[in-house]
Amino acid sequence: MEVLKLIIRNVFRHRLRSILTILGVAVAMLAFAILRTLVDAWYIGVESSSPDRLITRNKISLIYALPISYKNRIAQVPGVTGVEYGSWYGGVYKEKKNFFAQFAVSGSGYFNLYPEFLLTEDEKKAFDRDRNGAIAGKTIAERFGWKIGDVIPLQGTIYPGSIELVLKGIYTGARKSVDQTAFFFRYEYLNEVLKKTNPDRADKVGWYLVKINDPQRSAEITEEIDSLFKNSLAETLTETEKAFQMGFVAMTEAIVAAVRIISMVVIAIILIVLANTMAMTTRERWAEYAVFKTLGFRPRFLFLLIAGESVAISLIGGMLGAALSFPGGRMFQKQLESFLPVFEVNYSTILIILIVSLAVGFIAALIPAIRVGRMGIAEGLRHIG
Known part of the structure; x- marks a missing residue:
């Protein structure tokens, strides 16, 4: 003492x-x-990855698209319980400094494969009902003061032209580690615009999100998916969500x-x-x-x-x-x-x-x-x- x-x-x-x-x-x-x-x-992103989700992308690089017709063939692979698709949009909201992740996705089914994204059934139905519907994370909605029903214009960068979207839902995270800054809208709406302005880029998506019933069989299922498109004009590379996220981390x-x-x-x-x-x-x-x-x-x-x-x-x-x-x-x-x-x-x-x-x-x-x-x-x- x-x-x-x-x-x-x-x-x-x-x-x-x-x-x-x-x-x-x-x-x-x-x-x-x-x-x-x-x-x-x-x-x-690596730590939050789910072992029962796979990502299928172009074998050459993520910047090259895949035909939208691949979805049905992937869905027929034994062990696959769900397939959805998405593409990175990369538009500008009002000013270039207002950066946030923007994804054109297949529909509410995309969120069914992400149970950590919490949305009401009414919000999902509203998203599917309107082709120009959009879903935003709680954080990004609060950042810009968005409310349900607001019209959100995006000026294309990767894709030409501009689009106007209507906010139909705001998702929250099931846990603190869930990203609540993402923005989603219907790929169908983007595809319609592309058919008119840039037909060569229509009916093509950035990646497929694949749900499997047994994570222990992930290696076997990835090989079977990639074998479907071997020697095609757009060969695929399928990997676990964790490996996919690690690819981005490895670049930095x-x-x-x-x-x-x-x-x-x-x-x-x-x-x-x-x-x-x-x-x-x-x-x-x-x-x-x-x-x-x-x-x-x-x-x-x-x-x-x-x-x-x-x-x-x-x-x-x-x-x-x-x-x-x-x-x-x-x-x-x-x-x-x-x-x-x-x-x-x-x-x-x-x-x-x-x-x-x-x-x-x-x-x-x-x-x-x-x-x-x-x-x-x-x-x-x-x-x-």
Whole structure:
């Protein structure tokens, strides 16, 4: 108990230095939390993938389309329980800065294969009833203030011309990790426009979403689907939804690796800062530690005193940084909402921050504590610091 009192007094003995060091640790831990959450957000699509969903796309690249006639043939493969299709639209809503994911899909059946997208039956029926119907995620609807019945114009980029859509439903996520920033409309409506403006691109879709009854047979089913279109003008590549999502992550793997390295650099920097603070503190109290030795206190006690002070400063800063990570994460997501639809600091990150804070505090105190332990009494009493 006496040792704890001494540690607390020492922490705030030089208040300005301690406060600045604590703030430095807090800012570093906040940055660490944001960077770690950024990596987690990058993989959210992979983690949210369902093992009973497959994606069939053009074997050459996703940018090449597949004939719409493939749907019936895929549906006849044993083990397939549902097939829907979709295409990336990539239009502009009012201004180019208003970016959000837009998909032309086969109909409400597409949402039946995504049970994590929550829609009422009335919304699904309304979506199927009107060819220019649209469904938006709750987050994107709130962002633009959309309500059911609103007309939403989109200016085409990949596809020429413009389209006008009527919002028929707003979906929510069954869990927090579900993307609520996507926008869906009927492919049938887009296809009608293409038949008039660009017939060569009509009756072609970007991918097929395939539901299977047994995830254990996914490899067998993917091979059977691809064999149907072998040596055709549009060969297919079928893979699990997780593998499909990993393909996108792999394209930015260098960025993810750089973010991870930066997060480690942040920890290294705060370790150096805290170690410098403890070295300065130890030099100032060199004579005091010599007096402790004169009174019979063993090096173990002095090590505990120094390490306790360092760990206390680091842990207070870490706790402050952890507390700031929640509002900080929300502010960060708000700035990049279109690119990071799911960005939530989880409790495992908070736990890592606390563990890292303890480790940094202990490591920063090692060299000063070892020097004090080896210090001679006469040497310490002579010291002027």
